[in-house]
Amino acid sequence: MGQWLTEHRPRGLAVFGLATLLSTVAHSSEWQVTRVNGAPSLNGPTLSFQTDGRFNGSTGCNRFSGEAQFQDGALLVSRPVASTRMACPGDGLSQQEDSMIALFEGWIEATYDPLRDILRLSKGDAVLDLVALADTPLSPLPQPHAGLDRPRGEPPYVNPFGLSEDMPVRAAPDASSDVLGVAFMGQVLRNEGCDGAWCRVATLDGTLSGWAERAGLETSGSALRAGQGVFDATGQVPCAQGVGAPMTRCAMGVARDAGGSATVVVTRPDGITRILFFTEGAFVSADTSQAGGGFDSSATRDGDLTKITVDDERYEIPDAVLLGG
Numbered sequence: 608m609g610q611w612l613t614e615h616r617p618r619g620l621a622v623f624g625l626a627t628l629l630s631t632v633a634h635s636s637e638w639q640v641t642r643v644n645g646a647p648s649l650n651g652p653t654l655s656f657q658t659d660g661r662f663n664g665s666t667g668c669n670r671f672s673g674e675a676q677f678q679d680g681a682l683l684v685s686r687p688v689a690s691t692r693m694a695c696p697g698d699g700l701s702q703q704e705d706s707m708i709a710l711f712e713g714w715i716e717a718t719y720d721p722l723r724d725i726l727r728l729s730k731g732d733a734v735l736d737l738v739a740l741a742d743t744p745l746s747p748l749p750q751p752h753a754g755l756d757r758p759r760g761e762p763p764y765v766n767p768f769g770l771s772e773d774m775p776v777r778a779a780p781d782a783s784s785d786v787l788g789v790a791f792m793g794q795v796l797r798n799e800g801c802d803g804a805w806c807r808v809a810t811l812d813g814t815l816s817g818w819a820e821r822a823g824l825e826t827s828g829s830a831l832r833a834g835q836g837v838f839d840a841t842g843q844v845p846c847a848q849g850v851g852a853p854m855t856r857c858a859m860g861v862a863r864d865a866g867g868s869a870t871v872v873v874t875r876p877d878g879i880t881r882i883l884f885f886t887e888g889a890f891v892s893a894d895t896s897q898a899g900g901g902f903d904s905s906a907t908r909d910g911d912l913t914k915i916t917v918d919d920e921r922y923e924i925p926d927a928v929l930l931g932g
Contacts, residue, residue, distance in 0.1 A: 638726060638737040640664075643703050645734065650700060652707065654737060662711075666704035668695035673711055682715040682728075706733045720927075724843045724856065739856070746874040748841045749860040753811050760798030760806065764827040764837060767792050767819070774824075776817040780805035788815040795827045795835045811837065829862035830884065833870040839863045840931065845923040848875055854921070861928050869929045873922055881917055885929055893917045 650667035663672035673688035773789035838860035846857035867888030890906035
């Protein structure tokens with residue numbers, strides 16, 4: 608689960624750069640309201656923001672519209688919204704509409720979960736959870752831990768190292784036990800737990816499982832794990848593919864080391880991947896997959912974001928991606 612990102616502002620307002628949120632879905636400004644005050648929404652309410660500050664939507668019963676000012680990352684609605692006046696069938700829809708209309712007045716708190724791509728708007732007791740309705744298809748998200756449960760061992764992933772030949776995987780924790788197969792140098796293995804000088808390991812595809820000598824294993828670093836498709840978390844991050852291109856969303860997988868060091872693999876909608884390397888929370892370098900040639904990369908900090916440029920491409924990586932929630 609992602610961590611809710613928040614940036615503290617004056618007057619008790621907490622906002623994660625709403626202008627950034629808008630640009631994240633510039634290809635589709637419409638959001639679906641999925642929960643109202645913690646309960647599942649009724650009848651498909653929606654909300655759309657425009658870059659000039661205007662917004663409109665549906666409560667699931669009536670349409671509404673208004674204008675907002677974006678001040679230092681904060682959303683301020685300075686006058687009541689306009690809405691149609693159709694009677695809403697049932698108490699549930701009426702209560703939902705009252706909550707939504709009441710929210711859009713004065714200062715609104717906004718928080719954003721980048722891993723689940725959920726925007727939360729709140730004011731007093733009124734709370735809306737929204738997800739973006741994107742027109743641009745996303746690349747498929749990878750699965751955390753290659754679609755399996757996190758390994759039980761500590762560290763959870765290991766790989767053979769320092770051996771002159773492939774590592775034997777045995778049927779029992781004994782050097783005289785039958786060899787079931789071998790693991791090659793640098794192959795990421797699931798660690799299901801160690802007992803003294805031996806560890807119970809398995810290949811990522813599950814075709815080989817047995818015991819390996821602990822002395823010939825090391826902790827698999829984030830770059831090695833990410834290169835073999837083993838991620839601690841997956842989700843979506845803001846990205847753009849060219850000079851002047853609007854920000855959209857890209858599928859992302861992150862493999863984490865300690866202290867904010869991590870390897871982030873971002874897959875663009877066209878299937879090209881970028882690999883972004885971080886040390887102690889700071890961007891270090893980028894590499895490519897399925898894209899040849901040299902490239903230039905740089906990064907700046909903006910609140911809880913690292914904004915990265917790779918040639919003409921742009922990526923925004925929230926700290927929560929690196930540190931987890």
